[in-house]
Amino acid sequence: QIKGFLFDLDGVIANTSAYHSKAWHQLADELGVTWTEDLGNQLKGVGRMDSLNLILKYGHKENVYTEDEKVKYAEEKNENYLNLLNGLDKSEILPGMEDFIKDLSAHHYLISLASSSKNSPLVLEKLDLRKYFDEKVDPATLTHGKPDPEIYTRAAESLKLKPEECIGLEDASAGVTSINGSGAISVGIGDPTVLKDADINFNNTAEVTLANIEKAMDNKKV
Ligand code: BG6
């Protein structure tokens, strides 16, 4: 029986995944690494330093910079990202997501945040959605980021639930892998070829409703 929902933030609740991509693209250009859609998809959901390392690996530059230089580049990306967040408000909540979250709350499901982003408290605050979250995982306390299961295991734990009693929602391939590894049921939102490992797929957030999830669970018998 499902008792809890574990939410990714960027690309699931708000359109902020596009801002992360834009800021990484900007940094990749500066580092002379060619940006591709595939690289963009690989970065989705992945934490800050892991993302920078993926970009450098993609451009065969993994041994070019010192740790200090890498930290500086990661900070530069974050400053660019924060500039893109200027003026972020409720209008950038993805279609249907506020109603969906309210509906979960009204049905007494527990809700935890499983975002890799250290900026997630700020983003939730700007979207005025913080009040719906019973718990959240602080990504700074993780040993391993997505695709490792740790963040979803911890999110279930934060609600005092077993992962099997939870549904996780993700727009990123690394995130779906993380949910699946934890034992929770994975909902992939976006291109089903990219999110092919999800237990349940929706093309966009507008399709994500309790009724549609229940229907999909019946069909798949997950
Ligand atoms: C994830 C995003 O939610 O957070 C990634 O999907 C981002 O794109 C990651 O790199 C880390 O975010 P931050 O804000 O801590 O740099």
Ligand code: MG
């Ligand atoms: Mg995401």
